[in-house]
Amino acid sequence: MLSDKNNKLMFKIFLYSVSISLLVSCQKAESPAQSDPIEVTDSSARTADFNPQRNAYFGDLHVHSMYSYDAFIFGGIASPGDAYEFAKGGSIRHPAGFEMQLDVPMDFYGVSDHAYYLGIIREMALGDSALSDHPVAEGIDSLDEDVNFRRSVFLRFANFASTGNGIEVMDEQVVKRAWDDIIASANRHYEPGKFTTFIAYEYTGTGPDEEMLHRNVIFRDSLVPDVPFSRIDSDDPQDLWSWMDTNRANGIDSLAIPHNSNLSDGLMFDFVDYRGRPLDAVYASQRVRNEPLVEITQVKGTSETHPALSRNDELAGFELLPTRVGGTIPSQPQGSYVRKALLDGIKMQTDQGFNPFKLGFIGSSDTHNATHVGKESEFYGVSGLLDSNGQNRGSLPLESASPIESAYFDRYARFGASGLAGVWAEENTRNSIYDALARKETFGTSGPRLKIRFFAGHNLPSIDDKNLIEKSYETGVSMGADLFADPEQPAAFIAWAAKDPNSAPLQRLQIIKGWVEDNQIREQIYDVACADNMEIDSTNRCSDNGASVNIQNCNISPNLGSTELKAKWTDPDYEPTQHAFYYVRAIENPTCRWSTWDAIRAGIEPRPDLPKTIQERGWSSPIWIVPSL
Numbered sequence: 001m002l003s004d005k006n007n008k009l010m011f012k013i014f015l016y017s018v019s020i021s022l023l024v025s026c027q028k029a030e031s032p033a034q035s036d037p038i039e040v041t042d043s044s045a046r047t048a049d050f051n052p053q054r055n056a057y058f059g060d061l062h063v064h065s066m067y068s069y070d071a072f073i074f075g076g077i078a079s080p081g082d083a084y085e086f087a088k089g090g091s092i093r094h095p096a097g098f099e100m101q102l103d104v105p106m107d108f109y110g111v112s113d114h115a116y117y118l119g120i121i122r123e124m125a126l127g128d129s130a131l132s133d134h135p136v137a138e139g140i141d142s143l144d145e146d147v148n149f150r151r152s153v154f155l156r157f158a159n160f161a162s163t164g165n166g167i168e169v170m171d172e173q174v175v176k177r178a179w180d181d182i183i184a185s186a187n188r189h190y191e192p193g194k195f196t197t198f199i200a201y202e203y204t205g206t207g208p209d210e211e212m213l214h215r216n217v218i219f220r221d222s223l224v225p226d227v228p229f230s231r232i233d234s235d236d237p238q239d240l241w242s243w244m245d246t247n248r249a250n251g252i253d254s255l256a257i258p259h260n261s262n263l264s265d266g267l268m269f270d271f272v273d274y275r276g277r278p279l280d281a282v283y284a285s286q287r288v289r290n291e292p293l294v295e296i297t298q299v300k301g302t303s304e305t306h307p308a309l310s311r312n313d314e315l316a317g318f319e320l321l322p323t324r325v326g327g328t329i330p331s332q333p334q335g336s337y338v339r340k341a342l343l344d345g346i347k348m349q350t351d352q353g354f355n356p357f358k359l360g361f362i363g364s365s366d367t368h369n370a371t372h373v374g375k376e377s378e379f380y381g382v383s384g385l386l387d388s389n390g391q392n393r394g395s396l397p398l399e400s401a402s403p404i405e406s407a408y409f410d411r412y413a414r415f416g417a418s419g420l421a422g423v424w425a426e427e428n429t430r431n432s433i434y435d436a437l438a439r440k441e442t443f444g445t446s447g448p449r450l451k452i453r454f455f456a457g458h459n460l461p462s463i464d465d466k467n468l469i470e471k472s473y474e475t476g477v478s479m480g481a482d483l484f485a486d487p488e489q490p491a492a493f494i495a496w497a498a499k500d501p502n503s504a505p506l507q508r509l510q511i512i513k514g515w516v517e518d519n520q521i522r523e524q525i526y527d528v529a530c531a532d533n534m535e536i537d538s539t540n541r542c543s544d545n546g547a548s549v550n551i552q553n554c555n556i557s558p559n560l561g562s563t564e565l566k567a568k569w570t571d572p573d574y575e576p577t578q579h580a581f582y583y584v585r586a587i588e589n590p591t592c593r594w595s596t597w598d599a600i601r602a603g604i605e606p607r608p609d610l611p612k613t614i615q616e617r618g619w620s621s622p623i624w625i626v627p628s629l
Contacts, residue, residue: 040187040190040221040222040430041221041222042192042221042429042430042431043192046427047192047193047427047428047429048193049193049427049428050426050427051426051427052426053469053470053473054424054425054426054436054441055424055425055426055427055428056422056423056424056451057107057108057196057422057423057424057425057428057433058106058107058108058420058421058422058449059087059106059107059108059109059110059196059420059421059423059433060087060106060109060110060364060365060367060372060420060421061108061109061110061112061198061200061216061218061257061362061364061421062110062112062202062216062259062295062298062364062365062366062367063083063109063110063111063112063364063365063367063370063371063372064076064111064112064113064114064202064366064367064368064369064370065078065079065080065082065083065111065113065182065370066078066079066122066370067080067113067114067118067119067122067178067181067182068113068114068118068202068368069114069116069117069120069121069157070114070154070368070383071113071368071369071370071383071384072121072122072125073121073140073143073150073153073154073157074095074147074150074154074368074383074384074385074386075095075096075143075150075384075385075386075388076095076368076369076370076383076384077095077122078092078369078370078371079181079185079370080111080113080181080182080185080186080370081185081188081189082370083109083111083185083370083371084109084111084185084186084188084189084195084197085189086100086101086102086370086371086372087102087105087106087109087195087372088105088106088189088195089101089102089105092369092370092371094369094380094384094388095369095384095385095388096384096385096388096389098380100369100371100374100380102372103375103502104449104502105195106195106372107195107196107428108195108196108197108198108421108423108428108433109195109196109197109198110186110197110198110199110200110216110218111182111185111186111197111200111370112200112201112202112216112217112218113178113182113201113202114201114202114204114230115175115201115202115203115204115227115228115229115230115231116161116202116204116230116231116232117161117166117169117170118174118175118178118179118201118228118230119174119175119177119178119179120169120170120171120174120175121140121157122178123171123174124137124140124141124169125137125140125141125143126141127141129171129174130171131169131171131174134168134169136156136157136160136169137169138156139152139153140153140157147385147386147392150385150386151386162210166232167232170232172227175227176226176227179201179226179227179228182199182201183199183222183224185197186198186199186200186222187199187222190430192427192428192429192430193427193428193429194428195428196428196429196430196433197430198218198219198430198433198434199218199219199221199222199224200216200217200218200219201216201217201228202214202215202216202217203215203216203217203228203229203230203231203237203240203256204230204231205231205234205235205236205237205240206231206235207235207264207265207267207274209265211263211264211265211267211324212259212260212261212263212264212268212325213235213237213258213264213267213268213274214258214259214260215237215240215256215257215258215259215291216256216257216259216295216364217229217240217244217254217255217256217257218254218255218256218257218434218437219252219253219254220253220254220430220431220434221253221430221431221434223251223252223253224252224254225247225252229243229244235274236274236275237256237274237287238273238274238283238286240256240290241256241286241287241289241290241291242286244256244290245286245289245290253434254290255290255291255292255293255434255437255438256290256291257291257293257294257295257362257364258291258294258295259294259295259298259303259364259366260295260298260300260301260303260366261294261303261336261337261338261341262300262301262302262303262306262320262321262331262336262337263300263301263321263324263325263331263336264331264335264336265324265331265332265335265336266331266332266333266334266335266336267335267336268335268336268341269335269336269337269338269340269341269344269357270335271335271344279348279354279356280354281352281353281354283356284348284354284355284356285354287356288355288356288358291359292358292359292360292437292438292439292440292480293359293360293361293362293437293440293442293621294338294341294359294360294361294362295362295363295364295419295444296338296361296362296363296419296444296619297319297363297416297418297419297444297445297446297619298363298364298365298366298416298418298419299365299366299367299373299382299415299416299417299418299419300321300325300366300415301319301320301321301414301415301416302318302319302320302416302418302419302446303336303337303338304316304318304337304338304339304619305337305338305339305340306320306322306333306336306337306340308333309333309334309337309339309340310339310523312523312524312525313512313523313525315585315587315615315617318446318615318617319416319418319446319614320414321414321415338359338361339512339514339523341357341359342357342359342514342581342622343514343521343523344357344521345357345358345359346514346515346516346521346579346580346581346624347516347521347579349579350516350519350579351519358624359440359621359622360437360440360441360442360479360480360621360622361442361443361444361583361619361620361621361622362421362422362423362437362442362443362444363418363419363420363421363422363444363445363446363447363618364419364420364421364444365382365418365419365420366382367382368382368383368384369381369382369383369384372420373417373418373447374417375417375447376417376447376591376592376593376594376597376614376616377554377592377594377597379417379594379597379598381393381415382415387415390595390598390599390601390602393415393598394414394595394607395594395595395598395599395606395607395610396598396599396602396604397604414610416446416594416614417447417594418445418446418447419444419445419446419447420444420445420446420447420448420449421442421444422442422443422444422445422449422451422452422618423436423437423441423442423443424436424441424442424453424478425441439480439481440479440480440481440621441478441479441480441481441621442479442480442621443479443584443618443619443620443621444618444619445616445617445618445619446614446616446617446618447503447616448499448500448502448503448504448588448616448618449500449501449502449503450497450498450499450500450503450506450586450588450616450618451496451497451498452495452496452497452584452586452618452619452620453469453478453479453494453495453496453497453620454478454479454493454494454495454496454582454583454584454620454621454623455472455473455476455477455478455479455493455494455623456476456477456483456491456492456493456494456582456623456625457472457475457476457477457483457491457492458475458476458486458489458490458491458492459475459476460472460475460476460492460493460494460568461475462568463494463566463567463568468494472494476494477623478623479583479584479620479621479622479623480621480622480623481623481624482623482624482625482626483623483624483625483626484626484628485576485577485625485626485627485628486576486628487576487577487628490570490571490574490576491570491571491574491576491625492568492569492570493511493528493568493569493570493571493582493623494566494567494568494569495509495511495528495529495566495567495569495584495620496509496564496565496566496567497509497564497565497566497584497586497618498563498564499561499562499563499564499588503588503591503616504556504561504588504589504590504591504616505531505547505560505561505562505563505588505589506531506561506562506563506564506565506586506587506588506589507530507531507542507545507547507561507562507587507588507589507615508527508529508530508531508534508542508565508586508587509527509528509529509530509565509566509567509584509585509586509587510525510526510527510528510584510585510586510587511525511526511528511569511582511583511584511585512524512525512526512582512583512584512585513525513526513571513580513581513582514580514581514582515575515578515579515580515581515625516578516579516580517575517578524540524573525540525541525585526540526569526571527540527541527542528567528569529565529566529567530542530543530545530565531545531560531561531562531565531589532545532560532561532562545560545561545589546560547560547561547589547590548590549590549591549592549612549613551592551596551600551606551612551613552600553600554591554592554596554597554600556589556590556591557589560589561588561589565586576625576627576628577627577628578625578627579624579625579626579627580624580625580627581622581623581624581625582622582623582625583619583620583621583622583623584619584620585617585618585619585620586617586618586619587615587617588615588616588617589615590613590614590615591613591614591615591616592612592613592614593610593611593612593613593614595607595610595611596610596612596613
């Protein structure tokens with residue numbers, strides 16, 4: 001049964017918005033009043049899916065529900081419980097009235113609402129709270145379908161909060177009720193061996209000019225703090241890590257995953273800390289201990305690399321969001337992209353003996369609909385009514401002369417239908433998947449469920465060995481680990497990728513190398529396996545397999561590409577005395593981008609200034625070479 005507060009909230013939304021009324025009438029909501037936190041502990045018994053060679057599991061660790069202030073303002077009233085039901089294969093009604101449902105359920109999921117004003121906006125909308133009477137709450141209880149009105153409410157609250165006055169509405173009891181419901185929902189939906197939930201939240205830290213320094217904090221199990229550490233406590237990430245260290249000493253384990261470094265304007269991977277002090281070994285140790293991973297791709301752009309940083313990488317411009325969110329000011333590439341951070345990290349290791357940027361990779365979505373973002377062909381936006389159709393998200397012409405103004409989310413169709421987290425874990429449990437995250441045996445994709453494995457060693461098996469995986473674990477190291485160089489023999493690498501059964505075939509498999517030579521950082525891309533018997537030329541690239549897309553209907557070339565690509569590869573320029581890293585990038589054949597699908601369904605030509613096609617891809621976490629003396 002719904003609580004009185006939920007009934008009041010849904011009645012008001014019914015009165016003011018047809019689209020929200022549809023959501024209320026068709027969507028189950030879970031009441032915080034019915035969700036007391038409970039402790040869940042993994043059993044020591046192995047689940048039915050246990051595999052000592054590890055299974056690939058897919059999930060999303062960046063999901064916002066009704067407790068995030070921005071999600072709620074733009075129509076997102078789905079609860080954490082609704083989010084988990086969706087991830088398990090259920091449907092959620094979008095604020096615009098249509099159903100959202102996965103074709104394949106997730107293996108793991110983490111609702112990660114903003115700790116910053118957690119639950120506050122929703123509480124204001126209920127109308128029976130002291131928060132409802134605060135001047136900044138005006139209009140929040142009467143949000144209608146007009147997106148610009150919602151935008152004005154959002155900007156008013158954002159401006160109010162940014163001035164420091166926001167502490168006036170930080171009701172600790174409201175935050176605690178929301179946090180308790182998040183905990184209880186995750187625990188209630190956890191099904192070891194079948195579906196894993198993680199208690200999580202987003203730390204929405206920023207730089208001095210609102211640059212993104214955001215992190216998602218993921219807890220190992222149901223042992224969590226009473227309330228999350230938020231931007232209101234401190235904008236300095238080192239204060240967050242110190243809080244995590246203190247929790248860990250008290251038995252509460254967690255890790256942080258930075259995201260949208262592409263929008264940090266160079267601050268995420270800067271050479272100085274938040275207070276302008278040069279990085280040192282203490283800083284590096286604390287950061288690596290608390291942040292083993294980075295979100296390499298999501299809806300607000302891919303953070304792998306940038307054409308200005310990787311001039312010899314023809315795929316460096318993939319799904320970039322080159323400006324600050326909601327504006328036209330370019331974001332600084334240096335310090336904002338992951339590959340350059342990896343390079344800077346091994347350079348610091350070479351020169352100073354520490355590496356603060358030793359990061360594995362995942363993808364996730366940053367959805368604000370409590371759902372995953374959907375496939376390219378089914379992309380329905382990421383933030384409720386703000387981008388619920390092609391006109392709102394910029395892929396189709398506006399019907400009126402009055403444009404929908406930008407508010408946090410981009411209006412120019414530059415957002416992507418990305419991404420997804422992959423892990424290699426023994427079983428689908430919190431402990432097993434968390435251990436995979438912590439050791440960085442992870443990979444990220446731009447959306448498809450393509451699988452990637454990567455090993456390095458000095459005595460690896462042949463690529464066709466029937467016990468390839470078992471022997472690779474025995475004789476080498478997997479992605480996310482260090483390989484200590486042997487001065488007597490070069491390292492070998494095994495790279496493998498398998499296509500998503502519901503996505504396009506694979507075109508090529510690449511290994512990206514970064515190293516320090518003559519006191520300079522360098523990078524190189526090697527194609528190591530090619531579909532359709534393509535040859536690798538003198539530039540280390542596969543020849544073109546000719547795969548194409550019919551833009552009239554999005555049909556792709558038949559009988560081109562591979563279901564699997566694999567190679568055992570030795571770096572022709574390997575030098576055991578150099579610090580280096582390697583990671584795998586798997587590339588699909590071209591398919592239609594979501595903006596092209598929007599145009600086809602509308603019967604118009606795609607926008608000429610947007611890419612019509614996309615080559616979906618995945619990235620393994622790196623392997624680092626520790627040089628011999």
